[in-house]
Amino acid sequence: MHASDSAAVQQSVRRYITVFVSLMIFTVITVAASRFHFAVPIAITIALIIAAMKGSMVGTVFMHLSHEKQAIYGTLLLTFVFFIVLLFVPLLTVLDRLHF
């Protein structure tokens, strides 16, 4: 292994530790925020924003998405589009009850 490779991995390890500590802090914040009795929509928004931040840290650093190949970004973009469609499919079941 080249010395430069080793240095790059060492640098990555420092980034992993930073993300690990951040994830722990965000977990504590998530639990602490749930102790405040916010209105349900606000509580859901706060919890999902923190979860999304944690998820993006896992994705970009632990799963190396910050420097991946185009084929993976394309696959994930397609997945994201279908995921959003999937989330809204259940709405079709209540469309007949909506009045415009």
Add this chain to the structure above:
Amino acid sequence: MNIPYTVEERPDTGLTNGKFGIWLFLASEVMLFGALFSSYILLRVGAEEWPHGELSVPLGTINTIILISSSMTMVMAWASLKMHNWGKHRLYLSLTLLLSAIFLGIKYVEYSEHFGKGEGPWFNNFFALYFTLTGLHALHIICGMVVMLYFLGPGAKLWKANPDQFTNRIEATGLYWHFVDLVWIFLFPVLYLL
């Protein structure tokens, strides 16, 4: 016959077949869990009342910390291979396995408590979703543990024969494991806190 592109990258994708394969699998997993999250949203939005405080937040928090820690040890198991440190790789992979076993142990305690009180999946929509989502997630943990056991046991022989291919396999295992962690990151607030 050798399987092509296990170590060298395919010219068209710039990826090894294994890596592209695991990402395609993860994409299908997003849709699987997405369908269940979608069911959760529909049931929750349609319910006049939703149970709150049914689950143990301390146990859920401990399990979150355990799973995040296991993601850290998993990525370190891969980084150790990149630095050609076989001993550390074994240590970190064993730690990941241990943490995942503790996670399942805590889940067992939670499940036992609920079943003891008659709060099974049949009890109400909340518990039906809780057991379906966490049960499917636990099944993924078990599958990950089987793969890790394989790489700690018979699969470890590949390191001597083809270290680059072994490192790629651990990377694919890690990608799967981080995805399982990522799913829990969303399950925890949705089920335990909201």
